[in-house]
Amino acid sequence: MVKVKEIMTRNLVVVDANSVVREAIQIMSERKLGSVLVRKGKEIVGIVEDSDIVKNILAKDLNLYVVKVESVMSIPFVIEEDRTDNDASDMMYEKKVRHLVVSNGKEIVGILSMVDLLRPVYAGKSFWT
Numbered sequence: 001m002v003k004v005k006e007i008m009t010r011n012l013v014v015v016d017a018n019s020v021v022r023e024a025i026q027i028m029s030e031r032k033l034g035s036v037l038v039r040k041g042k043e044i045v046g047i048v049e050d051s052d053i054v055k056n057i058l059a060k061d062l063n064l065y066v067v068k069v070e071s072v073m074s075i076p077f078v079i080e081e082d083r084t085d086n087d088a089s090d091m092m093y094e095k096k097v098r099h100l101v102v103s104n105g106k107e108i109v110g111i112l113s114m115v116d117l118l119r120p121v122y123a124g125k126s127f128w129t
């Protein structure tokens with residue numbers, strides 16, 4: 001088993017809660033991401049996954065140039081960095097999400113996606129790199 005901190009993404013990508021959904025989509029597209037964290041002031045208050053956009057914007061035929069990110073975001077599920085990849089996989093399955101926010105107990109230090117869990121890992125190094 002591998003610790004979450006060994007396979008998480010450390011470079012957090014954040015969008016402001018008052019941004020329109022189109023801005024979040026642009027960032028996700030440019031950086032090839034399935035989610036972005038949402039910040040209000042200095043605090044992370046949510047996460048927007050690509051599935052949130054499909055369910056809350058496209059399926060409802062809403063205008064992504066008008067709707068604010070804050071209205072489609074989800075409250076992120078948090079996992080501690082010392083938990084294992086099995087714990088993360090179980091949490092994702094149970095909560096029906098594809099991204100978890102990673103905490104060191106004091107602050108958010110990363111994000112873990114299903115892709116991170118699927119990547120073959122040995123001693124903290126990916127076979128894909």
